[in-house]
Amino acid sequence: MADKIETPAFVMDENTLQSDLALLRNVADQASCKLLYSPKACSLSTVLRSVARKVDGFACSSPFELRLVDQLCGGSHSLHLVSPLIKRETLAAFGERLNYLTVNSLSQWERLRGAVSSETKVGLRVNPQRSFVRDPRYDPCQQNSKLGLSISRLADRFETAPASLRGITGLHFHNNCDSTDFTSFLETARHIRDVIPKVLRQIEWINLGGGYLFNLVADFAEFYAAVAIFRETFGLEVFIEPGAAAVQRCGTIEATVHDIFDGDDVQIAILDTTVNHMSEVFEFQFEPDVLGHVDNGPYSYILAGCTCLAGDTFGQYSFDRALTIGAKITFLNMGAYTMSKAHRFNGVSLPTIYTRRLDGSVDEIRTDSFDDFARHAGVTDIAAA
Ligand SMILES: Cc1ncc(COP(=O)(O)O)c(C=O)c1O
Incomplete structure (x- = not known):
């Protein structure tokens, strides 16, 4: 599945959504x-x-x-x-x-x-x-x-x-x-x-x-x-x-590592996502859950977003294995207040939206385009832009 997904991506997992909805339905019915x-x-x-x-x-x-x-x-x-x-x-x-x-x-x-x-x-x-x-x-x-x-x-x-x-x-x-x-x-x-x-x-x-x-x-x-x-x-x-x-649980943000370099005391990994896509990470200054992150793992990085905002970072994360250029990073529990608050600061596109169906197949729902960005900027004649 990972190969099919173009990052940055928002992936909605139907299975998780259905089980969390079923729980809510059950509790509401009980009450x-x-x-x-x-x-x-x-x-x-x-x-x-x-x-x-x-x-x-x-x-x-x-x-x-x-x-x-x-x-x-x-x-x-x-x-x-x-x-x-x-x-x-x-x-x-x-x-x-x-x-x-x-x-x-x-x-x-x-x-x-x-x-x-x-x-x-x-x-x-x-x-x-x-x-x-x-x-x-x-x-x-x-x-x-x-x-x-x-x-x-x-x-x-x-x-x-x-x-x-x-x-x-x-x-x-x-x-x-x-x-x-x-x-x-x-x-x-x-x-x-x-x-x-x-x-x-x-x-x-x-x-x-x-x-x-x-x-x-x-x-x-x-x-x-x-x-x-x-x-x-x-x-x-x-x-x-x-x-x-x-x-909240049914959505992940998927990103790719595009650069790794030395910071003062830890390496910085630049991703193709940004806090633009998870604005509450910036608002609350919390560190989102990352798949594969291990406490005190041997390889540590500051995972950083791709905009010019100095504070566009997700926090310091450790892994068992070294990250390489092209490595995939999955942010977990990103279904709520991400896409509804996402924006295109710096001209960074919104994540491509995918749905993982109950049978495991993945459908692309929407890709953000330059035309969307230009329309938002007030361009009415997109072809001439
Ligand atoms: C009036 C009202 N109802 C419901 C909600 C949904 O809250 P939550 O997503 O935390 O369940 C909100 C969130 O801000 C709200 O303001």
Whole structure:
């Protein structure tokens, strides 16, 4: 298979995707909640089509995501939109096809109230004011968060201005990122139960967001207990909308070593990929998993990306054998927030996209071209470019 793949490449493994989706489906069924997928994690067509076979709907963040999901996955899935920006024209374009809309603030709701189809169920994003993410850039509950109405204000509005909540039939929260246990999930659910019990008695549904890597969790008891608070105590329909849990493991980035030279105290290996293709490596400064890397192996290299950015590096990795020019490097667990955040800084092309089918065969899905780069740069007459 390796020979068939032109690097840099993104390879989606259908087998892994299906097993991680099956796990999510099973846990959602055990909890009797509805399973949505957040396409922001990965919106490649092959991923969406596979995901569609296992989920009840899609939790989109923009009109483009909505349109893509609608076109690729047909009309049988429920479509949800949650975003700090919702334009009237989006609501007009989707009309009753938008099944659930989550508004981000009560002022947004006030302005959109008249523009929402009577078939669309409207929820309010609530900030539960329970922070579990250390990096504030990824913490929806940071001080002065732009994401949702704080739960304390919601409690207050419910008592002092209930008319402002008219038409709201659901709540939505999302307050974690890549978590591998559900302690914080249960803590958040209990907090919501304790602070706004009267609101929960008035509504019909609640969306508990994403942020948990279900496939790395050993015990789901706290997840089931949290869902039961809303389902059993308050009789609500419950949704979850994971992204990374569905797709993180199924994607690899494949690269080739193009140069090796001496650094101050370790060799540098230049690859034909870059942090452009894995932007969270740069944002979080974490070292991605590399196939064949061994702790304290005899041959060490800084694996470096191919752009002019000094910080375009992946970290120091050791191997049992020396790398040579032309060696292949596989970055593991790259399915989430890679292709959806990839860009062409320095004019480096996006990875070629492949799917490894269940029978092991590999299909090329898309190759990035100079024309794509030129179009992005505003060139309209590609032939003359
Ligand atoms: C509102 C909302 N829902 C769901 C998700 C998906 O989160 P994850 O991919 O961590 O499961 C996100 C991610 O940012 C989000 O902002």
